[in-house]
Amino acid sequence: MDVEMNPETAPESVTANELLKMTSEVVAAYLRNNPLPAAQVSEIIGTVYSSLRALSDRNGEMPAEPLKPAVAIRKSIGDDYIICLEDGKKLKMLKRHLRTNYNMTPDEYRAKWNLPADYPMVAPSYAKQRSAFAKKIGLGKSGSRGRRASA
Structure with a gap:
């Protein structure tokens, strides 16, 4: 998986350094519990980075759920x-x-x-x-x- 991890193109809501730091923390925690061949590590890094960036692009907003009143x-x-x-x-x-x-x-x-x-x-x-x-x-x-x- 080719994902460009360029700090200049990171979203404004999360700085590029924060995004890279979060990626490294998540990947390190994952690898502590799930040993992988070295060839797959870069794929995991790319996947985690892409996921965190996508979440950051939404500015932390989750899709709005329809309102449900306490009673009809x-x-x-x-x-x-x-x-x-x-x-x-x-x-x-x-x-x-x-x-x-x-x-x-x-x-x-x-x-x-x-x-x-x-x-x-x-x-x-x-x-x-x-x-x-x-x-x-x-x-x-x-x-x-x-x-x-x-x-």
């Missing part, structure tokens, strides 16, 4: 809870959980999981309860209540 999306909304698709936890309010555990906004969460813009961040019964409480104390009504007279 349609089952993630219950009346008294909403289930986080990241970890499967049942919650009343999802926004704070996303921020503290995943440093994610609701919009980022919706985009990641392909959710509609109106996907709720709180359990439906909790939203109704908070709405009823707000109406009871007079929030959302127009009028002079709660406003200050302009000076």
Whole structure:
């Protein structure tokens, strides 16, 4: 196998010297446990170098696996809870959980999981309860209540 091990053509993500050093370490470890005829050593070196270089060319990125939610999306909304698709936890309010555990906004969460813009961040019964409480104390009504007279 003819593989050119030229330090000038090594990828930028791993320096040429690092690539050669990794190759020598891998080959040395392999040969310690697998004795080979001298004629095959250069083939092993070329194979290892090619493999490490190919991995380096990808900048360490592995192919993205399709996202798999902790629960089915349609089952993630219950009346008294909403289930986080990241970890499967049942919650009343999802926004704070996303921020503290995943440093994610609701919009980022919706985009990641392909959710509609109106996907709720709180359990439906909790939203109704908070709405009823707000109406009871007079929030959302127009009028002079709660406003200050302009000076």
